[in-house]
Amino acid sequence: MRSRARAAALALLLAAGPALTGCVSALVGPAPEETSSPAVASPSPANSPAASPSPPVVAGTVTARDFSFEPADFTAGPGAVVTVTNTGTTAHTLTAQDGTFDTGPVAPGATATVTAPGQPGAYAYLCSFHHFMRGILTVS
Numbered sequence: 001m002r003s004r005a006r007a008a009a010l011a012l013l014l015a016a017g018p019a020l021t022g023c024v025s026a027l028v029g030p031a032p033e034e035t036s037s038p039a040v041a042s043p044s045p046a047n048s049p050a051a052s053p054s055p056p057v058v059a060g061t062v063t064a065r066d067f068s069f070e071p072a073d074f075t076a077g078p079g080a081v082v083t084v085t086n087t088g089t090t091a092h093t094l095t096a097q098d099g100t101f102d103t104g105p106v107a108p109g110a111t112a113t114v115t116a117p118g119q120p121g122a123y124a125y126l127c128s129f130h131h132f133m134r135g136i137l138t139v140s
């Protein structure tokens with residue numbers, strides 16, 4: 001286990017966070033769902049029409065891998081839905097530190113969603129299994 005080296009790599013990834021924010025803005029923007037994206041492939045089994053009268057807009061996608069989020073820092077509109085895809089080989093969660101949102105365990109290869117808080121602000125989150133996996137969801 002070369003966890004020390006891994007931690008160093010993670011630190012580098014986190015340092016790159018602000019640079020990644022630009023990418024997310026593009027994701028979060030008004031861009032209509034383009035069918036060309038190979039990563040989308042969402043079968044959405046939980047397509048319950050009775051659930052919500054006005055479905056919130058899709059804000060973007062975060063990837064949880066071993067052992068970081070990409071992008072770690074991202075922006076979503078109030079109440080927007082963020083899709084979390086786990087491309088790693090172990091389960092991860094995307095959990096607000098204040099408990100506002102939580103995917104619960106996301107198995108390798110699985111996808112989950114969280115709903116961004118309705119109140120603008122910066123919400124720190126982490127993986128409840130690996131507390132060094134962290135990021136910030138900015139609601140604005």
Ligand SMILES: [Cu+2]
Pocket residue numbers: 067091092093127128129130133
């Ligand atoms: Cu994790």
